[in-house]
Amino acid sequence: MTRLWPEGETIKVRSGEKPPTCFFWHRETHQILDTCNCWRIHTRWWEPEHAIWREYLKVITDTGLLCLIYQDLPSGAWFLCRLYD
8 A cells, every 4th residue: 555645744854965865754764775766847837826846756765665755846845745565
């Protein structure tokens, strides 16, 4: 079963790392071992108040998680949006 957070679950990454090498979620550090895929989306750019501009990374962690994280590019905040089984 895949867990999905449509609006994203806030995570922390080390500042200045691009792409991040680890993230902090639920009081645990998850080292990123591999990035499987990376892409950007920029939707509804014609409506600035509703625009979405994100960079997504599908990553594998040292704890065995396969997950999808993204950075909201305007704010710089990072989120976990999906955990795969």
